[in-house]
Amino acid sequence: MSAETPTVLLVEDEPAQREVLRYNLASEGFEVVMAETGDEAMILIEEVMPDLILLDWMLPGVSGIEICRRIKTRRETRAIPVIMLSARSEELDRVRGLETGADDYVVKPYSVSELMARVRAQLRRTRPAAVGQRLEYEDIVLDSESHRVTRGGEAIKLGPTEFRLLSTLMEKPGRVWSREQLLDRVWGRDIYVDTRTVDVHVGRLRKALCKHGGADPLRTVRGTGYALG
DSSP states (O other): OOSSSOEEEEEOOOHHHHHHHHHHHHHTTOEEEEESSHHHHHHHHHHHOOSEEEEESOOSSSOHHHHHHHHHHSTTTTTSOEEEEESOOSHHHHHHHHHHTOSEEEESSOOHHHHHHHHHHHHHHHOGGGGTOEEEETTEEEETTTTEEEETTEEEOOOHHHHHHHHHHHHSTTOOEEHHHHIIIIIOTTSOOOTHHHHHHHHHHHHHHTTTSOOOOEEEETTTEEEEO
């Protein structure tokens, strides 16, 4: 699984619908993992920690609305955007879905192209660098499409790992990331890397960002990890 590519968890028990959505998500360049039941979805959320969840309301066993409630009441998962898919079109149902914590509510049958646009909109909010957005923090500018970084107008040369590390930190300035979280986001869960490797690459990133002068924008939080600002 690519560390740069957003991962979408698709929770849908209807095979034909699941395949259509899988195909379109993959065509948009997303990594797709799939679940057919709520219980399976909760296991995958723990294992994968997806960037977005497409969640059908009507599932065998635990309902999608209950899964959404669980996701949004847990500190580790509450920030993951959830788009609820449902044949329930009444206003009361929409309100219930949104009040449970869904970030968006899409009624079946829906336009696949519109749904993909809604997926991109949610990811622009939570993973802007991963969907080609330009990020800025003080005098640092990161253009994820051209893969360029400047500070104070001066070009900063970064290796691929340092670029992913900086884009992760710039997506949420002020957030403290543990070494384990950075490993998952920057290196990916499929690759074993020692946590000390994070320190090495943070050191390289610091050196590159301060090459032309200016204060160190990276903050070390003792016993925890790193933050930008």
